[in-house]
Amino acid sequence: MKEFKILAVIVALVGITYYGIEPYAHSVMHPEVAAADFTFKDVKNVDTTLAGNVENGKALVEANCIACHAIEAAGHPAVMPNADAAASYGVVPPDLSSAGRIYDTNYLANFIFDPVTAMHLEHKYTPDSGKQFPMPSYNWMTPQEIMDVVAYLKSVAPKVSEDKEGHKATFEAACGRCHNMKYAGIEATTPTDNLKNYMGATPPDLSQYIKSRGEHYLHSFINDPQVLLHGTSMPRVGLSEKAQEEVIEYMEEVGDSKKAERESLGLYVMGYMVVFALFAYLWKRKIWEEVH
Amino acid sequence: MAEFKKANSVGEWFDQRLGVVNFSKVMMSEYWIPKEINFLWAMGMILAVMFKILLISGIFLLMYYKPDVNMAFDSVNYTIMQEVAYGWLFRHVHAVGASVVFLIIYIHMFTGIYYGSYKKGREMIWISGMLLFMLFSAEGFSGYMLPWGQMSYWAAYVITEIFGGIPLIGDELVVWIRGNFYVADATLTRFFMLHVLLIPLAILGAIVFHFYALRFPHVNNESGEFFDYEEEAEKFKAGNKKGSKVIPFWPVFLSKDVFVMGIFLIFFFYLVFFHYGFAMDPINFDKADGLKTPAHIYPEWYFLWSYEVLRGWFFEIAGISGKDLGLMAFGFANAIFLVLPWLDRSPMVKPANQRPYFKYWFWLMIADLMVLTEFGKLPPTGPNAWVGFGASLTFLVLFIALPFITKAEAKKVGGK
Ligand code: HEM
Numbered sequence: 001m002k003e004f005k006i007l008a009v010i011v012a013l014v015g016i017t018y019y020g021i022e023p024y025a026h027s028v029m030h031p032e033v034a035a036a037d038f039t040f041k042d043v044k045n046v047d048t049t050l051a052g053n054v055e056n057g058k059a060l061v062e063a064n065c066i067a068c069h070a071i072e073a074a075g076h077p078a079v080m081p082n083a084d085a086a087a088s089y090g091v092v093p094p095d096l097s098s099a100g101r102i103y104d105t106n107y108l109a110n111f112i113f114d115p116v117t118a119m120h121l122e123h124k125y126t127p128d129s130g131k132q133f134p135m136p137s138y139n140w141m142t143p144q145e146i147m148d149v150v151a152y153l154k155s156v157a158p159k160v161s162e163d164k165e166g167h168k169a170t171f172e173a174a175c176g177r178c179h180n181m182k183y184a185g186i187e188a189t190t191p192t193d194n195l196k197n198y199m200g201a202t203p204p205d206l207s208q209y210i211k212s213r214g215e216h217y218l219h220s221f222i223n224d225p226q227v228l229l230h231g232t233s234m235p236r237v238g239l240s241e242k243a244q245e246e247v248i249e250y251m252e253e254v255g256d257s258k259k260a261e262r263e264s265l266g267l268y269v270m271g272y273m274v275v276f277a278l279f280a281y282l283w284k285r286k287i288w289e290e291v292h
Numbered sequence: 293m294a295e296f297k298k299a300n301s302v303g304e305w306f307d308q309r310l311g312v313v314n315f316s317k318v319m320m321s322e323y324w325i326p327k328e329i330n331f332l333w334a335m336g337m338i339l340a341v342m343f344k345i346l347l348i349s350g351i352f353l354l355m356y357y358k359p360d361v362n363m364a365f366d367s368v369n370y371t372i373m374q375e376v377a378y379g380w381l382f383r384h385v386h387a388v389g390a391s392v393v394f395l396i397i398y399i400h401m402f403t404g405i406y407y408g409s410y411k412k413g414r415e416m417i418w419i420s421g422m423l424l425f426m427l428f429s430a431e432g433f434s435g436y437m438l439p440w441g442q443m444s445y446w447a448a449y450v451i452t453e454i455f456g457g458i459p460l461i462g463d464e465l466v467v468w469i470r471g472n473f474y475v476a477d478a479t480l481t482r483f484f485m486l487h488v489l490l491i492p493l494a495i496l497g498a499i500v501f502h503f504y505a506l507r508f509p510h511v512n513n514e515s516g517e518f519f520d521y522e523e524e525a526e527k528f529k530a531g532n533k534k535g536s537k538v539i540p541f542w543p544v545f546l547s548k549d550v551f552v553m554g555i556f557l558i559f560f561f562y563l564v565f566f567h568y569g570f571a572m573d574p575i576n577f578d579k580a581d582g583l584k585t586p587a588h589i590y591p592e593w594y595f596l597w598s599y600e601v602l603r604g605w606f607f608e609i610a611g612i613s614g615k616d617l618g619l620m621a622f623g624f625a626n627a628i629f630l631v632l633p634w635l636d637r638s639p640m641v642k643p644a645n646q647r648p649y650f651k652y653w654f655w656l657m658i659a660d661l662m663v664l665t666e667f668g669k670l671p672p673t674g675p676n677a678w679v680g681f682g683a684s685l686t687f688l689v690l691f692i693a694l695p696f697i698t699k700a701e702a703k704k705v706g707g708k
Binding site: 002003006007010013014016017018020021022024025028029182183204207208209211212213214257258261262263265266267269270273274276277278280281283284287288290291292 | 327330331332366369370373374380381384395399533534536539543544547548550551553554555557558561562564565566569570574575576577578587588593596658662665666669670671
């Protein structure tokens with residue numbers, strides 16, 4: 001039929017144009033990048049097959065880490081207020097309560113061994129930059145000792161629920177020392193001025209980043225910021241795949257809180273329009289029978 | 293005062309005072325439309341409905357939107373999108389509607405060009421239509437600024453900057469438009485006023501004018517045939533509905549429009565709920581930052597073709613800078629459709645495919661606009677810049693050649 005032919009031509013022309021300016025143009029402007037690597041296989045200073053000893057780990061952490069880090073879950077409060085910690089270290093050292101849960105084991109062990117390489121910040125802390133990463137490298141520990149620390153951190157990490165509250169806890173532990181999330185009322189633990197000084201750039205408020213960057217971008221960016229934003233001062237944080245998904249989930253729960261409502265209402269409205277079109281068709285046929 | 297006798301029904305009561313019976317005849321049941329039309333003739337009514345949808349959703353947004361550089365972004369993305377009940381729905385409908393309305397406008401325009409509905413008495417329909425196109429463009433541009441995201445800011449920056457190229461007054465003009473030396477709070481508040489008051493008012497007026505302009509020449513039909521409307525209307529009224537070449541606006545024409553609209557709205561609401569990224573650019577969910585230029589700046593899709601005509605000229609020719617050449621080409625592109633009725637010198641009112649020369653021109657023009665649209669979005673580097681230049685040049689050549697092509701066609705068909 002002629003009307004279908006006309007429709008086919010329009011759909012084809014619109015379809016080609018749409019393909020060109022949306023999927024194709026985006027693939028040109030944002031080329032695919034290497035897939036996210038949640039094993040962090042580029043860092044391998046510590047043999048992670050060693051079984052850790054929790055008791056020994058506890059002793060090592062208490063001797064080495066709690067001077068800077070709070071571990072509320074194990075009864076170690078922060079040694080000083082956030083403002084003072086930020087002034088001393090540039091950024092507030094995160095509470096390590098959930099470190100054993102959110103970080104990938106290989107990453108965590110290698111981070112303790114040498115934070116700068118694990119975070120992919122060698123470009124910032126070059127020998128002649130005069131800068132020094134605030135947390136010392138524990139490369140003097142034996143791999144066994146490092147695995148003991150890891151085992152201890154895993155043993156104290158509280159379980160969290162699989163819902164928005166749990167996702168929020170993961171977000172705060174992983175990103176909360178740097179990023180605000182205004183739409184959820186979350187303020188970075190480190191004051192903005194300190195952050196800007198420390199990072200050389202102000203970490204953005206992440207309230208709408210699920211929309212501006214999208215899940216696909218975040219999936220790669222959080223796993224290794226250097227891949228998409230080469231030379232950035234945001235560190236690789238080393239989340240396990242599960243923890244990263246929780247963070248992204250949380251960004252969506254805050255930034256796109258009406259998603260579920262939108263998708264269910266959408267079906268109803270479209271269903272209504274289908275019924276409407278059907279009746280409109282019957283009416284049209286009845287009326288046009290008289291004139292054709 | 294006229295003598296009024298007691299009315300026997302509510303209908304009569306109104307008829308005495310407002311003449312509703314006659315009015316509805318003139319406007320509806322005896323407003324004659326040709327029978328030989330396809331669904332493309334429903335685009336006009338779809339546009340009228342889209343405008344209504346935009347107006348209503350816009351009014352809802354207006355209740356919570358705050359035209360202030362410090363508050364605009366959050367009032368849209370937090371208050372409206374997340375706090376207000378169904379605020380997100382109004383925003384999605386409004387943003388997607390504003391984008392889809394241009395798709396329908398383009399289909400409507402190119403239908404008019406394809407069937408030659410802009411000449412032989414239909415010039416004022418065309419002119420009033422172009423007026424609507426310009427007003428909608430201004431409405432789209434001013435509306436896009438309001439959420440005060442990165443694309444709002446930078447598109448506003450780039451587009452207002454274009455006026456700086458106008459000789460002598462350019463620099464002052466840019467400042468006058470922006471209300472400041474750069475895009476700032478004053479720019480936002482004045483575009484807010486334009487978007488919610490002045491332009492919608494003008495659009496309402498222009499729609500009335502467009503509809504009125506349709507009255508005397510009547511709507512065109514699929515074969516471009518001219519016939520005696522009085523005679524055909526008499527046939528219809530006498531009961532020869534099948535033999536008559538016309539149908540009344542109500543209920544016959546509208547019953548088809550409503551059906552086409554039903555199909556269209558299924559598609560529209562699919563976009564609103566499930567596929568809105570093309571109309572709500574992700575970059576615009578970053579708050580405006582005058583110190584941070586996004587890697588790629590592009591206008592909304594419906595401006596891409598004319599943006600590419602501007603950008604295509606990137607090198608100096610005969611001592612005139614690429615920027616100036618682009619500006620001239622851009623001015624040409626935006627004005628040329630307005631005078632289309634006078635560029636087409638052939639008397640034929642027929643579907644393009646039945647016109648010996650015009651058909652090539654028509655499909656070439658469509659292809660060129662598609663190429664321009666595509667390259668208006670891609671980064672203008674390397675070969676892309678040259679394709680853009682070629683397509684931009686082709687656009688100018690096509691329109692300069694049109695009078696000659698159609699003149700030759702007129703000769704060939706011998707004044708038919
Ligand atoms: C944006 C708001 C507009 C509205 C609400 C609108 C509405 C309408 C309506 C209801 C009709 C009669 C039915 C039909 O043929 O579709 C019509 C016809 C027409 N319009 Fe528009 N229109 C708009 C924009 C435009 C534009 C941008 C143009 C192009 C410059 C245009 C050019 C025409 C022409 C040439 C006709 C006559 C078609 C024929 O005779 O077959 N209109 N318009």
